[in-house]
Amino acid sequence: MGDINIGILGCGTVGTGVAKLLMENSDIINARVGSKLHLKYVADIDTKTDRGITFEKGVFIDDAAKLINDPDIDIVVETIGGEGIAKKLMLDAINNGKHVVTANKALLAKHGNEVLGAAAENGVDLAYEASVGGCMPIIKSIRESLVGNRIESMTGILNGTCNYILSKITDDGSEFETALKGAQKNGYAEADPTLDIEGFDTAHKLAILISLAYGMNINLDDIYVEGVTKITPMDIDLASQFGYKIKLLAISKNLEDAVEARVHPTMIPCNNLLSNVNGSLNAITVTGDAVGDMMLYGHGAGMMPTASAIISDIADIARNLKHNATGRIPLLSFQQKKIKSIPILPIDETRTNYYFRFFVKDQPGVLSRIAGVLGNNDISIQSVHQKGRKSGGSVPIVMLTHKAKEASVKIAMAEIEVLDIVSDKPMLIRIEDEI
């Protein structure tokens, strides 16, 4: 049984999890893989803090270069995160002919074409199952299980922090800020939660997925991103009265000559399985022309679920090494020469159903003025409701629309916002009935 030598860069939560799993489950991993996965080095600038692991002598080091330059190391696992030193070390490892495993979605979404290009040039595997959806095997599913399908759409809850916060608001009726503080207290949100709550983390993951699913280069810049900070308990309550839940979704649709790719709070029907995905859990539905709808569900983050996904990548690479089959699966799912530049549809061109909520003066004629603006902008109203409590002389009016174009909605919202009968910024939430 040939040994495969592994080095882990970074011993934070994820790095510690990978080391633990490699050590504690080595019997079962080796029995499945047929090679001994040997943890040779774990490198971190802090080797003093106790990680709850007893490393063999010489394994836990503070010198990343030693790890990367060791000719015995076969696989480098990058768990440092961020784009600075992580990127440099990853490129150094690749240039040294090491295979690389990473969970670094930000790095891949922003510099993926560069690092994957370097991997291709150096003939090494670069695996990143843990970068999207934690333990859910969404990347393997797209690259391998759905290989016979034209992927038509993907809809995912890909950020546990946002899902936890929205679930909390739904269950307790708490305000966003309260729910966020609770999430931070319980370890579901970072001290600086911007990446999560503003939707950027979800967008990073979507950028990776659309590239794999549709055979295009990674393109983060053109993905529309809107976070969850403006969602109120009132909107969640109203949504439920109409049979919807509000989730932060990563949505993409394959339009053949273009791709829709957007991240925003979305109303989805309560009977959709995704609306029953609560707390910090993640899920993604992929629709293929052969499989129809297929869903994966699981822990999208956390020490051990992420470590599990990283171990699956390590095992894939170890199996390739054992059989001399590096590059067996193309880095971006499609053979490099088949990858196309497919544009992302600008959000203004998107057509969806909408939920609008206005605070208006409680007086006659209000409805006709708002409806007039919508009608002038080619937005057709499906239903109007006066629901919810009066607040400071104003009442909430809710409208659900038929499919309308985002550009028209933007113009209409700007016109309605400045009407003298409207006392607050209009709220707009997109509805997806058919996902």
Add this chain to the structure above:
Amino acid sequence: MGDINIGILGCGTVGTGVAKLLMENSDIINARVGSKLHLKYVADIDTKTDRGITFEKGVFIDDAAKLINDPDIDIVVETIGGEGIAKKLMLDAINNGKHVVTANKALLAKHGNEVLGAAAENGVDLAYEASVGGCMPIIKSIRESLVGNRIESMTGILNGTCNYILSKITDDGSEFETALKGAQKNGYAEADPTLDIEGFDTAHKLAILISLAYGMNINLDDIYVEGVTKITPMDIDLASQFGYKIKLLAISKNLEDAVEARVHPTMIPCNNLLSNVNGSLNAITVTGDAVGDMMLYGHGAGMMPTASAIISDIADIARNLKHNATGRIPLLSFQQKKIKSIPILPIDETRTNYYFRFFVKDQPGVLSRIAGVLGNNDISIQSVHQKGRKSGGSVPIVMLTHKAKEASVKIAMAEIEVLDIVSDKPMLIRIEDEI
């Protein structure tokens, strides 16, 4: 780009689907796999009936031997089904050095050790993703994605026919026979539905899964199997009043020195995602020590979902052929020499919560007599309910129990059944609160 030559045995629903997908999506499949998957033969005794496909001249043949003996054929796809000719042809193909793909769960559950042994001896790949869960990549997930996990349990809805029937009874309150006829009319049940409704098909799938998950030889015989034919609208209605749904589940638990493996109708809490899996859809939850709970959901049968899973197997084998990496993943997930004989716990040893429903005479003292029998057999009652309508002088009494041993429950039921106050066979449904 090297061509991989494929032959399909059988051109029924699944064989036709595989041929269609190979032909219609060849551009996208080849762009991903990097080899041309070439459909050389489709063999069926009936080459006259129109399958809605235009085969190239010489592809559609009635001579299976020609296909199996053609030295150009790399991969044989068996879609005949059953255990007779399918097994013979599969073994012939393996002995001819062909790699084999099959969806034949009955064959694998009953003769898997033999055919997989033949594959190992001949150094060929034998892939069977489509044998369990249709398009859901459950086999790939266990063998590859969860490679770092000790799998603790699996709970699955693995038969679309049963799930369709139970969903129908739940939605419409129809009797079992009516729901079955509806399922047959709508193509969700065979003319002879025994394999499905008696739970055997689910047991076949569970036999394959426990082998892969726990590293044991395939053992169908010791799996406890109970079908859905006795489930009444009344039980489904009562279950919902207690916050449960009734599903036909494949349940397995890893007890380390033994494995629980059983198939029976089960009450599960309404807030469990599995209870929201309706119609002919399938789903499975796998719990691993690192990932926690992970769920897959999708179409468990049907022409194109099954074909999609078969194509993923073909692609895996084609990628192995391209890189000379046959045998890269062990046939039964673990390296052959690591596979153990792990016994399946006899159903009598199982401990679960139970739902009992008795029809009893509406007279004083009834409850104390039944409770007495249960108490004498060490079965502790959690709650008692007189619910539902009187029928012919009898009233239904429902009891939910704490955890009890199946052997004791059997004895108690036999004693209760012959009491003069009991007018009908007692109904027993196992409850799983913690899956």
